[in-house]
Amino acid sequence: MIQPDSYSSQTLLDTVRTAIAVASTTSGRDSSDVTLVAVSKTHEAQAIIPLIEAGQRVFGENRIQDAEAKWPTLKAQWPDLLLHFIGRLQSNKARQAVELFDAIHSVDRLSLIAPLAEAIKGGGRTIELFVQVNVGDEAQKGGCAIGDLPELLSAAREAGLTIAGLMCLPPAGVEPAPYFALLAEHARRHGLARLSMGMSDDYPTAIMLGATHIRVGTALFGGRN
Numbered sequence: 001m002i003q004p005d006s007y008s009s010q011t012l013l014d015t016v017r018t019a020i021a022v023a024s025t026t027s028g029r030d031s032s033d034v035t036l037v038a039v040s041k042t043h044e045a046q047a048i049i050p051l052i053e054a055g056q057r058v059f060g061e062n063r064i065q066d067a068e069a070k071w072p073t074l075k076a077q078w079p080d081l082l083l084h085f086i087g088r089l090q091s092n093k094a095r096q097a098v099e100l101f102d103a104i105h106s107v108d109r110l111s112l113i114a115p116l117a118e119a120i121k122g123g124g125r126t127i128e129l130f131v132q133v134n135v136g137d138e139a140q141k142g143g144c145a146i147g148d149l150p151e152l153l154s155a156a157r158e159a160g161l162t163i164a165g166l167m168c169l170p171p172a173g174v175e176p177a178p179y180f181a182l183l184a185e186h187a188r189r190h191g192l193a194r195l196s197m198g199m200s201d202d203y204p205t206a207i208m209l210g211a212t213h214i215r216v217g218t219a220l221f222g223g224r225n
């Protein structure tokens with residue numbers, strides 16, 4: 001695969017930023033309320049650096065081990081980088097996740113609460129947490145069932161964890177808007193301000209339905225290896 005050079009990284013970033021601005025303006029929102037998480041999973045540092053040089057600072061990864069292989073070096077060079085974890089989190093990786101990442105979008109089950117709470121207390125850093133909701137009720141997907149959300153949120157609260165918002169990955173191949181609206185409704189009911197929803201194919205729709213965090217890979221990096 002041809003890796004993006006700095007010119008095309010800048011062009012792709014500008015294109016996505018313009019689309020964010022248009023969707024925000026159209027829906028009466030301020031585009032500064034939308035965080036672009038550049039999903040760099042599977043891409044090597046040499047493909048990521050041009051995007052950092054183009055001004056992008058927030059990145060998303062879905063595997064702890066891959067992230068540990070590339071990000072410590074990049075963070076040393078650009079200390080203002082922020083890393084978001086968007087993959088399935090194993091309980092025994094909670095400590096590593098909390099050491100490297102600034103946000104976790106995939107809190108999705110009761111058994112993660114205690115290890116996460118312990119890791120965050122021990123780590124002494126603030127981590128922004130999202131509960132991932134399985135909005136399409138798909139067996140193969142992570143995310144807590146909608147019916148389990150109240151119990152998961154209260155368990156997090158009891159453990160001293162602050163949940164910032166909800167995250168979803170709607171079913172593939174169908175119109176995502178109803179799922180975005182559903183996630184937004186549940187966030188409203190629970191008084192949660194943040195919504196992580198929208199990817200390369202549908203982030204403008206997600207923004208119009210209230211996304212505060214969009215997770216965009218392909219539109220910034222091209223196809224994955």
Ligand SMILES: *Cc1c(COP(=O)(O)O)cnc(C)c1O
Pocket residue numbers: 039041062086087169199200201215216217218219
């Ligand atoms: C890979 C991934 C994305 C990015 O998907 P694109 O379609 O490449 O933008 C977003 N969210 C999650 C959870 C992912 O795993």
